[in-house]
Amino acid sequence: MSTTRSLDREAARTRSTSFQWPTIVLLALSGMLSSMQFTLVVPSLPSFSETLGVAAEDASWLVTITLLAGAVGTPVLSRMADMYGRRRMLLVALGLLVAGSLVAASGLGFAWTLAGRALQGFAASTVPIGISLLRDMMPAGRSGTAIAVMSATVGLGSATGLLLSGLLSRSFGTAGIFAFSAIGGALALCGILALVRESAPYPGGRFDVLGALGLSVMLASVLFVISKSGWWSTHPVQLTIISALGVVTAGLWFPLQLRRRNAVVDLRTAFRRPVLLTNIATFFATTGMFANHLLTAHEVQTPEGVGAGLALSPLDAGLVMIPASLAMAGLSPVAGALLNRIDGRKVLALGALVMASAFVFRLFTHGTLATIVIGAALVGMGTALSFAAMPALVMGYSPPQDAAAANGINSLIRAFSGAGTSAAFAFLLSGFAVSAEGSQFLTHTGLSVAFGLMAASCALAAVLALVLPAVRNEPERRIP
Numbered sequence: 001m002s003t004t005r006s007l008d009r010e011a012a013r014t015r016s017t018s019f020q021w022p023t024i025v026l027l028a029l030s031g032m033l034s035s036m037q038f039t040l041v042v043p044s045l046p047s048f049s050e051t052l053g054v055a056a057e058d059a060s061w062l063v064t065i066t067l068l069a070g071a072v073g074t075p076v077l078s079r080m081a082d083m084y085g086r087r088r089m090l091l092v093a094l095g096l097l098v099a100g101s102l103v104a105a106s107g108l109g110f111a112w113t114l115a116g117r118a119l120q121g122f123a124a125s126t127v128p129i130g131i132s133l134l135r136d137m138m139p140a141g142r143s144g145t146a147i148a149v150m151s152a153t154v155g156l157g158s159a160t161g162l163l164l165s166g167l168l169s170r171s172f173g174t175a176g177i178f179a180f181s182a183i184g185g186a187l188a189l190c191g192i193l194a195l196v197r198e199s200a201p202y203p204g205g206r207f208d209v210l211g212a213l214g215l216s217v218m219l220a221s222v223l224f225v226i227s228k229s230g231w232w233s234t235h236p237v238q239l240t241i242i243s244a245l246g247v248v249t250a251g252l253w254f255p256l257q258l259r260r261r262n263a264v265v266d267l268r269t270a271f272r273r274p275v276l277l278t279n280i281a282t283f284f285a286t287t288g289m290f291a292n293h294l295l296t297a298h299e300v301q302t303p304e305g306v307g308a309g310l311a312l313s314p315l316d317a318g319l320v321m322i323p324a325s326l327a328m329a330g331l332s333p334v335a336g337a338l339l340n341r342i343d344g345r346k347v348l349a350l351g352a353l354v355m356a357s358a359f360v361f362r363l364f365t366h367g368t369l370a371t372i373v374i375g376a377a378l379v380g381m382g383t384a385l386s387f388a389a390m391p392a393l394v395m396g397y398s399p400p401q402d403a404a405a406a407n408g409i410n411s412l413i414r415a416f417s418g419a420g421t422s423a424a425f426a427f428l429l430s431g432f433a434v435s436a437e438g439s440q441f442l443t444h445t446g447l448s449v450a451f452g453l454m455a456a457s458c459a460l461a462a463v464l465a466l467v468l469p470a471v472r473n474e475p476e477r478r479i480p
Helices: 002-036 045-052 061-084 086-105 110-137 144-172 174-195 209-227 229-233 236-259 273-300 314-320 322-341 344-365 369-397 400-431 444-466
Strands: 433-436 439-442
Touching: 002 086, 002 110, 002 144, 002 174, 045 061, 045 110, 045 174, 061 086, 061 110, 061 209, 061 400, 086 110, 086 174, 110 144, 110 174, 110 369, 110 400, 144 174, 144 273, 144 314, 144 322, 144 369, 209 236, 209 400, 229 236, 273 314, 273 344, 273 369, 273 400, 273 439, 273 444, 314 322, 314 369, 322 344, 322 369, 344 369, 344 444, 369 400, 369 444, 400 433, 400 439, 400 444, 439 444
Parallel strands: none
Antiparallel strands: 433 439
């Protein structure tokens, strides 16, 4: 009799899980849309420079401001989600995306476009908040696939943004890029209102406004200095002042957070050995994904006589990334199934090793379109495995009531990894570049150094994953 009841309960859970799949797909698409915002404008920056009447250096702020806003907004909105409701803050994040898209599409000038891009950056919190919602929705032991699909949207969105940018700007102008984001965000908002509900009561409380302001200043200072590392030769005083501001703010912020009851960042949890090691491994593994985008697009666009000399257009360069995107999408459910069966540490290590092996492959074979596509797709496969394991590990090591905040910090680490990878790419260009057609391109030696460094970075992530302690067993959650 007890066996029959157990089977009935399991069948009920399975039916409930199947019923939730439309919501899972909706959350994944919302996360993918938010991740696109960081790359949608990148291939079209020359067009924005011309349309807005600004220099190319000023146009690059359309990328930087979104990165800074995402870094600041992700931990803040994620912490508020744990306090006031994850569905509620998901709606706020998507609402800011829609508002920012409309402002940027208004055509009122460069300042308004920058303001709109900043608002779009706050949508980066969609992914960590969505992952914490999925954890609440799914029964224990079945959440791996859903979390893997949601986590993979970071890589999928970034790659898709590179591809869509040229298509949208060519067909509808630069304003079409923002119109696409506004329409997508509005549809996602309607879907969330219709399908998603709060999964549990939330404690509320008084939000740590002072801590949020300090965190904003500190993160903005660090990321600004990283993303504008090339300015040291031309703007040393300004960068020194900004760096000092970040250091002083950090010196005041850390003691304040340790004393706050509802701190924006729970430092005691964040610096626990397993959480800290997971976030460090996340940083080194994520460099592989960002480097895959940067190096692949760079390599295939080199003019004839430089490197591979494929001389592809920005649009064709985006098409080259399609196999990598398909590899990420196709392997994400497999990664989730692995998470449901084996330790997340092994999944993270496996993904990082696949990426390391892919970069070794690219180190010795780069130069033809076929090998570039194969290498990029292999990195995409490793990315799917790694990104599935990261949030699962972070949530396993953190208290359930802090799931969104813990994932917010992990997402912030990914943003730092992206900024660090871009800065490293710029540094390599300064030492291993050749000028052609008015631009700089990495030499054969520079590409080899880049692939070697990425292989080492991903291998280090695999080692860190293997030394993590076992994840505590979660009590089974009640399906809402």
